[in-house]
Amino acid sequence: MTQPPPSFDEAFAAQLEQLLHWRRDVRHFDTRAIPEDDIEHLLRCASLAPSVGNSQPWRFVRVHSPALRERLAGHVDEQSARAAERYSDAKQREHYKSLKLHGVREAPEIMAVFCDGEPVAGKGLGIATMPEMLDYSVVMAIHTMWLAARVRGIGMGWVSIVDPKFVGGLLDAAPSWRLIAILCIGYPCEAAATPELEERGWQAREAWLERTFEK
Template sequence: MILPPPLFDAEFAQRFDALLRWRRDVRHFATQPVAEQDMADLLAQAALAPSVGNAQPWRFVHLRTPALREALAAHVDEQNALAARTYAGQPRYEDYTALKLHGIREAPELMAVFCDEQALAGHRLGIATMPEMLRYSCVAAIQTLWLAARLRGIGLGWVSILDPQTVTAMLDVPPQWSLIALLCIGYPAEPSDMPELEQRGWQSREPLADRVFER
């Protein structure tokens, strides 16, 4: 029997809008642990994301080894220092060095997300001309996980100041896997309705009208 689709009323729509607005890239984490069941539920919901050809190319690597965590943190710190040099002599240099760009050492949970570029599921449907759709599918899964986490009051920080090849080698995964994200997961130290980069004057949200075009 096919069940009728659920009805999402106006109250749900308002709460969903609030969920979107309260999603944050979290870099400051509380010490409170994340329950194993919550982590399992988050991954189950992330796997509901759409994917090209229903390939489900996401591969989640739950990082639990303390030595590996420290190695990752040291690598990101090194990459951050290299990035800071590109701002040397510019007005934004002090702004950049004041930013906290990751919570690898503090976050209760670390998760690496990879894309299996040779996923058997999906039978290569939809990627003949745009193979990058596999990676876009993984990004959709991350966004789904991000919202599901926020729904539970759990924060997520996407770390991008890293060298993908170095991190991939550290984690010893199959060669056809491509790194999409390194995620810090945990309860925010101070929940906020404003992105931290906006709070610090780095970049505010710009008008949507400037980013919508017609042809």
């Protein structure tokens, strides 16, 4: 007999919306280790994400080596310093420099997330005209993991100020793998009621109606 789908009541719906409101891009981490069972749970949840053609192109690389982690942190610092020079306005440039943009050194878990551009699974379904759907599938897996982490009180920060080729070489990634994200994972130092970039006056969340159009 086919098992009927679960029914989600109004209380669950309200909790889900609350979870979405409380997802945070975390940069300040407690150094406590995350239990291995929790890390495995997050990876299992990520694997439930939808993917084009069911190709499951995500590839998670856990960076355990202290030497690799320090090289990665130094690289992020260098790229961040270069990015600061993009701002011609001196005040905005200094504001950018004052932001804490990563927790690569202190987060107990670092993952590099790649997209396999040539997955065997999926048999090429859905990517003939939009091959970037593979990348989008990996982003879905990251977001799924992000929400699963928040439920367990675990924070996640997405680091994007990197040179993908450098990171791929550093981690000896396969030629068909494209870097999507560096993830810092750990317990947040504090539960922030307001997202940090908003709290620091960088950018507030804007009304969803301003991002919705009709034709």
